[in-house]
Amino acid sequence: MTVYSRRSFLARSVAATIGVGVHLSHPGRAMGGWFGWWKKTDVTGESLAVGPLSGFAEGKWTSVQIGKIAPSGKDVTGLKILVWRQGPKAYAMSSRCTHRGCRVEVRTDGTFRCPCHGAQFDSAGRVTRGPATEPLTWYATRITDSGVVVVETASEIEPPSGLSAK
Numbered sequence: 006m007t008v009y010s011r012r013s014f015l016a017r018s019v020a021a022t023i024g025v026g027v028h029l030s031h032p033g034r035a036m037g038g039w040f041g042w043w044k045k046t047d048v049t050g051e052s053l054a055v056g057p058l059s060g061f062a063e064g065k066w067t068s069v070q071i072g073k074i075a076p077s078g079k080d081v082t083g084l085k086i087l088v089w090r091q092g093p094k095a096y097a098m099s100s101r102c103t104h105r106g107c108r109v110e111v112r113t114d115g116t117f118r119c120p121c122h123g124a125q126f127d128s129a130g131r132v133t134r135g136p137a138t139e140p141l142t143w144y145a146t147r148i149t150d151s152g153v154v155v156v157e158t159a160s161e162i163e164p165p166s167g168l169s170a171k
């Protein structure tokens with residue numbers, strides 16, 4: 006995966022600025038689906054430190070609850086990013102449904118379903134059932150020297166290939 010680094014970023018200071026809680030996503034468990042949080046949550050352009058790579062389970066999605074304040078000072082309460090660890094790399098996808106912004110659920114087969122109006126997405130985030138018409142958004146990531154995964158929400162990428170579930 007191509008890793009983009011659009012700006013200087015000190016993981017330690019960011020980690021101290023935003024609180025991050027990591028919640029393992031068990032397949033089939035709902036991650037919730039409500040509208041309001043996304044409307045006040047514009048993370049475009051944020052560099053979000055989501056935790057140490059070693060803290061993510063290999064070969065499965067982990068839903069990361071971002072804390073209150075992003076580096077820019079925006080309130081990102083309620084934002085969740087899906088992170089997938091594959092060996093020394095991490096991949097990130099928005100859990101925001103592209104229909105009206107509800108949070109998608111991870112299903113047991115690695116696909117996604119939106120609880121609000123039933124849109125479905127394959128394991129790469131492509132729409133398999135409407136009403137959504139646009140795929141889920143993948144973000145570039147990078148790993149800091151201290152091993153922290155940073156999600157670059159300004160850099161959208163194509164779905165990576167070769168992710169294998171464990």
Ligand code: FES
Nearest residue numbers: 102104105119122
């Ligand atoms: S918000 Fe997801 S299907 Fe409508």
